Amino acid sequence: MPRTLTNTEVEDFRDRLCDVAAGLFETRGRDGFTMRELAAKLGVSAMTAYRYFRDKDAILAAIRARAFNRFAQALEEACARPGDAAARANAAGEAYIRFALDDPTSYKLMFDLSQDDANYPELAKAAERARHTMTRHVHPLVEQGLLAGDPDLIGHVFWAILHGALMLKFAGKLDSNFRAVLDEALRALVSGLQPRNAGR
């Protein structure tokens, strides 16, 4: 092995570490996750991870940042598909739900409240990218007169509904009718945001 690791070698190891760590979060949960087991799964000693991350918390931040980026990318891809503005917005919403239901561990980690994004610039940037993605696709809807109001505000309204329904579901508060609640909420919101119904 060379005397000094190249940037890509460092990044590769960080990637591999995050992949393994994400798997551990999945199987062991936030509390059961230990540095020693992570090291063992990576085939290195317990202290090796500390050459690549400041501490355990920094590893969590890196995993969360990666999740935010994958999430943003999934939404962006959904938005990029052919179709009119309404179809794209719909696709973005479906992609949001699919991401959260397919990978609930990542989704929960992303919105975990026990870590302050401000301490981790990479994480803050990834979260900001996701936030931007959440409001971006609303602008054409307003420009085309399909919805009325401030696009950023409306984007956050839809975000709040999706997030609220998902978090209640994860908390076991929406027994089996998660989809019914969400569909009714979206229908009512879209209706209430029609130009003829909006603004008082």
Added chain:
Amino acid sequence: MPRTLTNTEVEDFRDRLCDVAAGLFETRGRDGFTMRELAAKLGVSAMTAYRYFRDKDAILAAIRARAFNRFAQALEEACARPGDAAARANAAGEAYIRFALDDPTSYKLMFDLSQDDANYPELAKAAERARHTMTRHVHPLVEQGLLAGDPDLIGHVFWAILHGALMLKFAGKLDSNFRAVLDEALRALVSGLQPRNAGR
């Protein structure tokens, strides 16, 4: 001290322990909270708490159950105030928001995902009480023709919006316009749930 503790003595100690523990959660956070510091603040030895709770997790469950009960009571009191059905529903919503903003630590703990309510009957019951309270005040609105649809479903829709907006705010995703997002969401929802706009 008597040879055997009476039920009320046990309950009193549990209450005091939970109060102190809740304060510790507030100052130290979920991770910084330790059994030793809790014991010190209670003026007992480190192991005493284990005579009143199975383990640290059971203490967390008890705190969460108490928070759910205080929460449900706050909503119930708001609903019980004089006024028509719409005013009461409005008061319930405001009480919800006030509780969460006044005591964010309790609110976050209530909806923390790392503990399964099913393992703690007292907690499950308290959560169920809060859930029931969340949908109860919607029934008169539907009966009086102010909203159209399934009352339980609508109740959960409002719950999802409140919860989603609050959790996004706590996660730092709604900079300063939490109230604007929530107000617009509620306005649009109410509009979209009007009899003339509902049901397709």
Added chain:
DNA sequence: TTACTATTGTATACAATGTAAATATATGCT
């Protein structure tokens, strides 16, 4: 080649934590 140095990885060590087990203390009953 050989000695030196800087970088990476490991082994060891330690303090903090949850909690089990052993022990002490105190109280009601006979």
Added chain:
DNA sequence: AGCATATATTTACATTGTATACAATAGTAA
């Protein structure tokens, strides 16, 4: 008084994150 038992504390231990000391390696300069 003396015993049995419920309560509380003391001690002990395994597990954890991570600081520190050390080992191994490889590029550089002679």
